[in-house]
Amino acid sequence: MASITVNSLVGLRYSTAVESHSTAVTVPSHHRIKASKSSPTPRVLLAGRDLKVAVVGGGPAGGSAAETLAKGGIETILFERKLDNCKPCGGAIPLCMVPEFQLPLDIIDRRVTKMRMISPSNVAVDIGRILKPHEYVGMVRREVLDSYMRDRAAAAGAAVVNGLFLKMDLPKEKNAPYVLHYTDYNSKTSGAGEKKTMEVDAVIGADGANSRVAKDIGAGDYEYGIAFQERVKIPDSKMKYYENLAEMYFGDDVSPDFYGWVFPKSDHVAVGTGTVTHKADIKKFQTAIRIRAQDKIQGGRTIRVEAHPIPEHPRPRRVLERVALVGDAAGYVTKCSGEGIYFAAKSGRMCAEAIVKGSENGKRMIGESDLRVYLQKWDKTYWPTYKVLDLLQKVFYRSNPGREAFVEMCGDEYVQKMTLESYLYKRVATGNPLDDLKLVVNTIGSLVRANALRKEMDKFIIV
Amino acid sequence: MSMPIFSATSPKLPSLSPPANSHGRTLFTLRTNLSLRFKKNANFHLLVGADGGAATVQEETSASDKANVGSNGSPPPPATEVVADVAEGVKGFEDPRWVGGTWDLPQFAKDGKTDWDAVIDAEVKRRKWMTDNPTSSNNENPIIFDTSIIPWWAWTKRFHLPEAELLNGRAAMIGFFMTYVVDSLTGIGLVDQMNNFFCKLLLFVAVVGVLLIRKNEDIETLKKLLEESTFYDKQWQATWQEEATGSSEKK
Numbered sequence: 020m021a022s023i024t025v026n027s028l029v030g031l032r033y034s035t036a037v038e039s040h041s042t043a044v045t046v047p048s049h050h051r052i053k054a055s056k057s058s059p060t061p062r063v064l065l066a067g068r069d070l071k072v073a074v075v076g077g078g079p080a081g082g083s084a085a086e087t088l089a090k091g092g093i094e095t096i097l098f099e100r101k102l103d104n105c106k107p108c109g110g111a112i113p114l115c116m117v118p119e120f121q122l123p124l125d126i127i128d129r130r131v132t133k134m135r136m137i138s139p140s141n142v143a144v145d146i147g148r149i150l151k152p153h154e155y156v157g158m159v160r161r162e163v164l165d166s167y168m169r170d171r172a173a174a175a176g177a178a179v180v181n182g183l184f185l186k187m188d189l190p191k192e193k194n195a196p197y198v199l200h201y202t203d204y205n206s207k208t209s210g211a212g213e214k215k216t217m218e219v220d221a222v223i224g225a226d227g228a229n230s231r232v233a234k235d236i237g238a239g240d241y242e243y244g245i246a247f248q249e250r251v252k253i254p255d256s257k258m259k260y261y262e263n264l265a266e267m268y269f270g271d272d273v274s275p276d277f278y279g280w281v282f283p284k285s286d287h288v289a290v291g292t293g294t295v296t297h298k299a300d301i302k303k304f305q306t307a308i309r310i311r312a313q314d315k316i317q318g319g320r321t322i323r324v325e326a327h328p329i330p331e332h333p334r335p336r337r338v339l340e341r342v343a344l345v346g347d348a349a350g351y352v353t354k355c356s357g358e359g360i361y362f363a364a365k366s367g368r369m370c371a372e373a374i375v376k377g378s379e380n381g382k383r384m385i386g387e388s389d390l391r392v393y394l395q396k397w398d399k400t401y402w403p404t405y406k407v408l409d410l411l412q413k414v415f416y417r418s419n420p421g422r423e424a425f426v427e428m429c430g431d432e433y434v435q436k437m438t439l440e441s442y443l444y445k446r447v448a449t450g451n452p453l454d455d456l457k458l459v460v461n462t463i464g465s466l467v468r469a470n471a472l473r474k475e476m477d478k479f480i481i482v
Numbered sequence: 483m484s485m486p487i488f489s490a491t492s493p494k495l496p497s498l499s500p501p502a503n504s505h506g507r508t509l510f511t512l513r514t515n516l517s518l519r520f521k522k523n524a525n526f527h528l529l530v531g532a533d534g535g536a537a538t539v540q541e542e543t544s545a546s547d548k549a550n551v552g553s554n555g556s557p558p559p560p561a562t563e564v565v566a567d568v569a570e571g572v573k574g575f576e577d578p579r580w581v582g583g584t585w586d587l588p589q590f591a592k593d594g595k596t597d598w599d600a601v602i603d604a605e606v607k608r609r610k611w612m613t614d615n616p617t618s619s620n621n622e623n624p625i626i627f628d629t630s631i632i633p634w635w636a637w638t639k640r641f642h643l644p645e646a647e648l649l650n651g652r653a654a655m656i657g658f659f660m661t662y663v664v665d666s667l668t669g670i671g672l673v674d675q676m677n678n679f680f681c682k683l684l685l686f687v688a689v690v691g692v693l694l695i696r697k698n699e700d701i702e703t704l705k706k707l708l709e710e711s712t713f714y715d716k717q718w719q720a721t722w723q724e725e726a727t728g729s730s731e732k733k
Contacts, residue, residue, distance in 0.1 A: 140612040143624045239720075260621060272616045313618035335720035354714075394721060402718065409714045419613070427628060461630075468629045471641040475606040476613070 063194060069094045069381035072374060073199055073219040074177075074367075075184045076226030078106065078161075079360050080346025082168025083120060084223050084367030089176035091375030096217065097172055098201060100183040106161040106227075107248060107325035109282055109289070109357070111265070114154055114443040116361045120368075126163050128285040130155035131265045137311070138426035139270035139419045146435045154443060156265070159360075160285060168364070181205045182212065184226060187235045189340070194384055197222055197341070221341035221385055223370055225363070228328045230348035239335035241350045244277065245298045246357070247305055247326040248291025250284065253319035260315060261288055268292075269422035272307040276416055277357065279308035281315065290316060293357065295331055329357060343390040345370050351401075355408040355416065361445065362401070369393050403447050420469035427465045433458055574617050575608050584627040598636035605629070653692045660684065 070093045074085045077099025085097040111131070116122065132155050133147040173179050181204045188198040196218035204212040224232025228243060261283035273279035279292035290312060292304045309316070330350035337349045345351075346363030353362070370393040375381070377389025415425035428434050433454050440448040450458075579589040585604060590597045605627070619625075661672055664681065675681040695701060 137619045140609045141617070141619045141625045142627055143619060241717075268619070270616065271613070307616055310616055311618055314620045315618075332714060332717040333721065335717075336724060337721045398718065405718070406714065413710070423609075423629075427630070430628065464630070464634070467641075468632075468637060471637060472602070472606050472609060472629070474641075475602070476610045479606055479610050 063384045065382060065384060070221070070374070070378045070384065071096070071219045072221045072223065073098065073197075073217065074223045074225055075199075075232050076224065076230075076346070076348065077102070077169045077179065078165050078225060078227065078346065078363065079168055080348070080363035080367035081223070081225035082165060082172050082367070083364040084225055084345060084371040085172035085177040085179075086168070086175045087368050087371035088223075088374060089172060091371065091380055093375060093378065093381040095172070095177035096219065097169065097177050097179045098182050098184050098199075099169065099179065100181070100204075102166065102169075102179075102181055103162055104165065106165070107246070107327040108161045108360070109246075109248075109280065109291075110159050110161060110284065110360075111282065111358065112157045112159055112164075112360050113358075113445060114157070115445050116364065117157065120168075120364055122157075122164075122167070126167055127157040127159055128163075129158040129263060129283050131158055131263050131283070132156075133264040135264060135266045136426045136429050137266060137268045138423045139272075140423065141311075142423070142426055144426050144430040146429050146439065149432060149435050150439060154439075155263070156443070158265070158283060164360075182215070184231055185214075187222065187232065187342075189235070196220060221374060222343075223367070223374075224342060224344040224348045225346050225367055226348055228330055228347045230344065232342065233334060233344055233348050236339040236342050236344075237336065238339070238344060241334050242295060242331040243328040244293050244295035244331060244357075245301055245326055246291060246293035246329050247301045248280075248289045248324075249305070249321050250287050250289050250323040250325070251316050251319040252287040252322050253316050257315055257318070258283075258286070258288070266312070266315075268308055268311050269416075269426060270307070270311070271419055272304070273311060274304050276412075278416075279304065279311065281308075281312050287322060288316065288319075293329065301326075329359070338387060338390040338394055340387050341385060341390065343370050343393060353405055353408045355412040356442070358442075366393075366397060369397055401445075404441070404445065407441075407447065414466075418473075420473040421466065423469040423472075424462070424465035427469070428462055431458070431461060574620070574623070575611050577604065577608070579604060580608065583623055583625040587631075598632050599640060601632055602636070602640060649692055649696075653689055656688050656692065657685065660688065 072088055072093050072095055074081045074088070074095060074097045077085075077097050081097055081099070085095050088095040110128075112122075112127075117124070117127075131147075132150050133145055134156075136144050136146065138144075169179055180201070182201040183204070185200045185202060187200070190197055197220070199217045199219060199222070201215055201217065202212040203215045222232060224230050224236075226232055230238075261281070263283075265283060266281040268279040268281075270279075274292045274294050276296050277293045280289070282289045282291075290305075290308060292301070292308045294301060294304060297304075330347055330352050331354070333350035334344065334348075337344045345366040347359055349366060351362040351366055352359040370390070373389055373393035373396070374385055377383075377385040377392065411425075415421045429438075433450065437448045437450055437458075440446075579586050581589075585601055587596050587601070590600050590604075592600070661675060664675060664684075665671060670678065670681075694704060
């Protein structure tokens, strides 16, 4: 154990049980304070130090959580294994994320103001005509966004550790610390990094879809899809077409339960597809999307191939004692659009706010009920959004007729207004009930027509 | 066109056969390794991009359904071209009545009125062709056909009426038979049955059954549908089930 440096905190241990570690810890006198307004159970006042919280994972979720914690007066340590990580991602952020997270406009590579939806029979519908001039979908490079948010967290007072989280020892007694084991890459010892441990009061798991924090708390599994994409550098003349346009391709050939896309990035496009149910066929789907987009990417050069799992629904357990999951680690990716960046950042912030409030700016120890406050707020605020998107996916994404109907419906201005407003501002848009009724009737009509055509197709045999 | 992809553990670039230059019909093949295992300190040599981990899959996860992630680093000479071959050399859907990305309605005229059935048939044929031969979507010839240009009565006449006839026939037969059975068992005639609540209930059940259950498989489908509609909700509620059942769980 000589190589492990125990980063102990004076006053961290309250129990009178004899510790087997070598460092001597002075146990200060502490008071059992009466229950504060924010939580029903008595909260211990931390004498002489602030609450210490580790945020594992330095993406949008971790970055925003660390910033909020640090601003709230909590001692924050942010762990990130790869500071220049280029996470495979669509890279689309809604308009509301810019003011809410005060993002500078120069990290947005492109402003997409037009989305082209292409149905299985190549019917092309453009949405975005109704956007006002200041509205757009921002396309960012993840490495740029992530490092910006981390730097801001560091500026607010968080300590950023370039290290890989290995595992975590859960506390045996109430209010005992969590012991995090990690490999520190910054140490001067060797290139492979030095194993270290750290004791903290609480942990926010923001380490993505393959979260180790989630595993350590037994959060359970979720179904996940695979998103696969190739970055293709296309000639300038073709790139001009994608100046502020992104495309979504629908069809059984491209994906049986999701869609394929061509999203513009800084100076190239990302061509990809995803699926949950037929992961083994992902290559076939990728071939298909290339065929479908062929005219527009011909002559291009693939510069990178990447893939990543995408959670389909939240993990069964998102909070345990003083550990909470946020972002992809918790499973906050929407159905239908597969959007995750905004929700990751927002959940990181919400969780951090709950910790700040529950600990009264770092003065008191927190408990599970404080973290459940975050879950409650999250579920209440965003449940309708998730449910509606799930419904859309169930109705429109499961068969070609559904997709044809979907693309047809997207041509309608009212639909465009509703969907874009709810996407850009993350609020369930309220429309006029008469228009809503007309929308329902039109939707049913589209679905019926598409299904009728499909039934005829099955009878039809092309000679 | 072939995309060279190599395994993460080998530091050298394997020499792959150079992509045949793409004039004519090069077949589009992808040589891949599925289920690539990543060692924690694998080095990926990418031509562009400094990232060493293109897929962020940790090494202990199962390899079975990890999509291949690698890069196609290629040595300084030109990297591979993207040339996808249009399926079997067929350019796109062609039909004399398909003009400018939509059906040219005047060509479907019959006796001075548009023959909507023929339009429907033509669209069916086109969709079938597209399913069998996925082709590229093209900016110069965008497809703008919308099925709602075909009036509602054309759809009703062709699709709804035959099925309605079938279902009404079934309902009528079941209704007649049940009335006869109830009459023979209880002696209540047709008119008096209609005044009885229980009989009306049976009638309702019969009608709904005829509407919803058309094939044997429909019963299973309906059950699954019910479960499916609440599944997502249950997944979200999962974290609250624990709180309800007990106090903090110790691992």
